[in-house]
Amino acid sequence: MGINHNNRGQMEIMGLVVIVLLITVAIFFVIRFVVFADQDDHLSDFTRTQTAANLISAMRKTTTECNGLSYEELIQACATNPYRSCGARTVCSELEGISEFLLAKTLGAWGDQDYYFRVFNAGSDYVEKSSNDRCNRQSVGALKQEFVPSSAGIVTIELKICG
Amino acid sequence: MRAKMRRSRKGQIKMFESIAVIIIFFFLLSFGFTFYGKIQKSSNEAKVQAAKELDAVSLAIKASSLSELQCSVRNIAEPNCYDQYKVVAFRQMMQSPSPEVNDHYFQALGYSTIIFHVIYPESQAQSFDLYSRPLSSDNAPRYMNHIPMVLYDPIGKVSKFGYLEVAYYLS
Numbered sequence: 001m002g003i004n005h006n007n008r009g010q011m012e013i014m015g016l017v018v019i020v021l022l023i024t025v026a027i028f029f030v031i032r033f034v035v036f037a038d039q040d041d042h043l044s045d046f047t048r049t050q051t052a053a054n055l056i057s058a059m060r061k062t063t064t065e066c067n068g069l070s071y072e073e074l075i076q077a078c079a080t081n082p083y084r085s086c087g088a089r090t091v092c093s094e095l096e097g098i099s100e101f102l103l104a105k106t107l108g109a110w111g112d113q114d115y116y117f118r119v120f121n122a123g124s125d126y127v128e129k130s131s132n133d134r135c136n137r138q139s140v141g142a143l144k145q146e147f148v149p150s151s152a153g154i155v156t157i158e159l160k161i162c163g
Numbered sequence: 164m165r166a167k168m169r170r171s172r173k174g175q176i177k178m179f180e181s182i183a184v185i186i187i188f189f190f191l192l193s194f195g196f197t198f199y200g201k202i203q204k205s206s207n208e209a210k211v212q213a214a215k216e217l218d219a220v221s222l223a224i225k226a227s228s229l230s231e232l233q234c235s236v237r238n239i240a241e242p243n244c245y246d247q248y249k250v251v252a253f254r255q256m257m258q259s260p261s262p263e264v265n266d267h268y269f270q271a272l273g274y275s276t277i278i279f280h281v282i283y284p285e286s287q288a289q290s291f292d293l294y295s296r297p298l299s300s301d302n303a304p305r306y307m308n309h310i311p312m313v314l315y316d317p318i319g320k321v322s323k324f325g326y327l328e329v330a331y332y333l334s
Contacts, residue, residue: 026195030198033202043213043216043217043220044216046220047220047308050224051309051310051311054227054242054243054310054311054312055311057242057243057311058243058244058311058312058313058324058326059311059324061243061244061313061315061322062283062313062322062323062324063320063321063322063323065284068321070322098283101283101285102282102283102324105282105283106282106309106311106326110309
């Protein structure tokens, strides 16, 4: 008689254990697929990379007010002879001013797009601009680089749009 | 007699126990279905949202590469560049478009507005509409995309910096 009662108790405990296990597995699935769901944000990554590529491409083609040089020629002039004059300024300070203006009027004006922009070659930085401290050389973001050949070496234009 | 009554009461308790277990089981089942439905609904909404964003991006890419406006050198189109004279001709055509032209651009661009903003040189800053077919009012929900471009004057050989503002209206 006592053994029968004991058996029934064991079976009930086994039932409880199965229920607890099922609930645990369910909670695990909820946490995995709802709380830590993969954020598929490929489209905005693509958009940011495209914006960076389009911006550099358009900037390079732009005719500046510095002796009618294009932005790309201005970079070459700055890399080759930094002290060459452009009105009251040097070509390098003109390059810096135009870069700042174009970035502020585009990425800066469109909002919620932090950026880090740099024009450099192996020896020196010609322009280094950042919308704020959050977006810098080490930050993660959509990075686009283009290269401008010059007699002072290859100059790199780098634009990163942080997420 | 007493033993019979005790057995009957035991049976009733067992029956209540079974009913309680069934009620709890169905409660958990309905809770599970509700939860699953909610997750499914939010995931579907996210998919619809992503599809609309994709449409908006495709429209922006299409607008930036309209062959009738793009710069070309020896028949090779240049990216991120609109020819100033092609833009003038296009705007004239769009001021009083024929029904065929209207249909053609509506099929290609749908309910959207496309504006070109020239921002450099500062002295020549201006904005002009290229295509304007908003859905109903300015308050209609829409996706905005900006594409940096230049406006090239092939005679003066000057490229002005600007951007294309493409608003895609949700229909």
